Amino acid sequence: MTNPIEDIHASEVILITGSNTTENHPVLSAYVKRAVEFKGAKLIVVDPRKITMTKHAALWLRPKLGTDVAWINGFLHVILKEKLHAEKYCAERTVGLEEVAELVKKYTPEYVEEISGIPAADLVAAARMYASAPAASILYCMGITQHACGTDNVKSLANLAMLCGNLGVRGGGVNPLRGQNNVQGACDMGGLPNVYTGYQPVSKEDVRKKFEEAWGRPLSPNNGLTVTQMFPLAHEKKIKALYIVGENPMVSDPDLTHAKHCLEALDFLVVQDIFLTETAKLADVVLPSACFAEKDGTFSNTERKVQRVRKAVTPPGEAKDDWWILAQVATRMGYAMDYAGPEQIMEEIGRVTPSYCGINFSRIEREGIHWPCPNTDHPGTPCLHVDKFTCGLGVFHAIEWTPPAETPDAEYPLYLTTGRVLYQYHTGTMTMKSEGLNEKAPECFVEVAQADAERLGVADGEKVRVASRRGEITARAKVGGMVEAGTVFLPFHFAEAAANTLTNTALDPVSKIPEFKVCAVRMEKAA
């Protein structure tokens, strides 16, 4: 997030898109609901599903799947045409607006309606509402990013925020809601193929030199592979070994049948986890690790705040901290890693990472600190881009809408989109151990619109078979108004009816994220 969570209370307009906030970020959703119900904020929801947040919304726009760039360009069109944009801000702090202004000329509300199905008048009203606020916040999640054009979607939202001067101000911002406790931290720590810690590029020579010196080993100057690239290469026998820590791609990856073939093609697979997950079952060696309540360390949350994790109980049996296991393997491979513990590791992180330099355990004993925090006297940076963008001038990107990689046809006539439910979490490794949570969300279901259900002769609660070009699953139909006719929704938690058996492996060319949010399926009553 560019802005801290608490800023939501200072927003006058909040635009939520591609985030089922009450189910996936419930405590953060309460900030939005309080802002709307008690502090006079107006909420715009842009989402294909009738999520709970729509009940609190002043305006709800329901786009067809995969049409985000179109409606955002439509917003830009209306705002520029009606001169509602922050002219001075754009002139002083940004570049590239002219190209964008030229491109969005054709994205008239009527043209956007053709693409997205959003009524032209609603689009105009929403654009005006967003532009009218002194501070408007954009909250988004995987509904924006998990597309073959995910990067374009995010850049388009940044265009919108910059156009109205909403970056670097309290209550504003472009705020991705991170779905996993430490996905922010995993990125910050260089758990990515192209950057070391703090997003320092592996391809930059001075950066590489610094790390070679710090670590005492020559390092590769070449960008590595993303997980979505490693799997197919495993299938081609070019990747021979994978070491997987705390992750369950056998439920979370697209096209699971293919993913399984990829893992089975490996010469050697190590999985380090807390349970024998679907992925661990395939491993040559499984290493038992400690869970969050059994170890010390830090997580970085969605607002870039580095917070303490503390050991409350001892790990079961011989399970060990993940850092200890990795350090042991390293040492046995001839590279000594003899850390005394997490606090010492954090000191090393600070030494090689400018944005974490001022963060240490004693400073965050009571409350966390938002990075960037360049030195130990620095209070941290809750809000990014104040007065000036981190990279200098804010860059507008002129972006054309492109359709999703797979759209319905005669054979697979329905759109499928996927997501999570409140009572389960990701691949269910943790939540499915709770009887209470399982009682509330025991099995997979498929949301179907009334009209589609009638057409297919399916009643609420009946089993249906959902098939895509990649596989098929069976689940109970949940007939109602959550999805529009022509679209079905599946939660992806449930291994025994895994939505990702169906999803498409089409990737965004920049971020390499798979297009989980759109693919084509057909559905029929299960025999």
Add this chain to the structure above:
Amino acid sequence: MEKKNIILLNGKETAFEPGETILDAARRNHVDIPTLCHLKGAASTGACRVCVVEVEGAGTLLAACSTFAAPGMVVRTESPKVVQSRKATIELLLASGNHNCAVRGGDGVDWTAFQLGVQAMDKTEALCPVWGDCRLQELAYKYQVNGERYPKNDTCYPVEEVNPFIVRDFSRCILCGRCAQACNQIQVNNAISFGSRGAEHKIIADGDFPLATAECVFCGECVQACPVGALTEKKVRYRHRPWEVKKVRTTCSYCGVGCQLELHVKDNTIVKVQGADIAPNHGSLCVKGRFGYDFVGHPDRLTKPLIKENGKHREAGWDEALDLVAKKLSEIKAAHGPDSMGVLTSARITNEENYVAQKFARAVLGTNNVDHCARL
């Protein structure tokens, strides 16, 4: 004379900020005014009358939670009049329902007969589930009152247990309204409210249904707000005493909001989770953060390294497993080069562990093939 923002609080000049209530100003200056219905972050209702104070010139005692401080106010927080009023309020609350702790006296009968009586009415074998962890009991202790003075309200409700997380027992409800405020003003789930009027006045979910069939999303904010034994956690009732647990502050391991948790630990087991009153959650949690901790001590946890032989996993010691991993990775590196290997680190493990994982990939294996599930 210039009017300064100062009140005389128990004889001491005390500064207040404009817009502060007497309670706010007192708390900021470390003067304890007891409260019961007051809920941080929600509008003051002045409903319970426990926080009344004496303000010179006012005709009646005023609720500190809903009276704004004004320049020159002379406030007494524990005057005889205040104490007398609080005692009466607490006595009435004790008599309003089934408060079968020792504080509520015997109504003239002996202790055993009294306990048997309340337990029979309770339809339970046990004492109040929050005995020793109850705000009303604390106040009764502080002001040394018992429930003998007023006849006890015998309105009896069945205990609602038809959901996996929360037990509702209206016979112990004092109608302070904190649960409804927590639901409607803090979490804004709008699942519960005051329903019915008069003697049958009670908290209801939707049109007085069990929580399981109402709008409730089981965030448990109401349970954390309940000052008595009306709302309790099913898994926590009668399992441990509050003073037996060690509380450990940590960060939730579900979504990326980073809620601060208090893990309550007894005998190396997490027995309860509460939201810590600090940013970003200020005490709030969701159903997963509050109730989804069973996985931690679950019997299916991996406890020993496993090595696959002939298609089956067998248990192994750490040395054997680690040596095997090191040997195999070294062999593959030598035969096929560093870029034939990859590491998937994790969005679940700590920063420190992620740092070590990518360092392992880059410095030890020698490849930048390191990624994690951010996209998935």
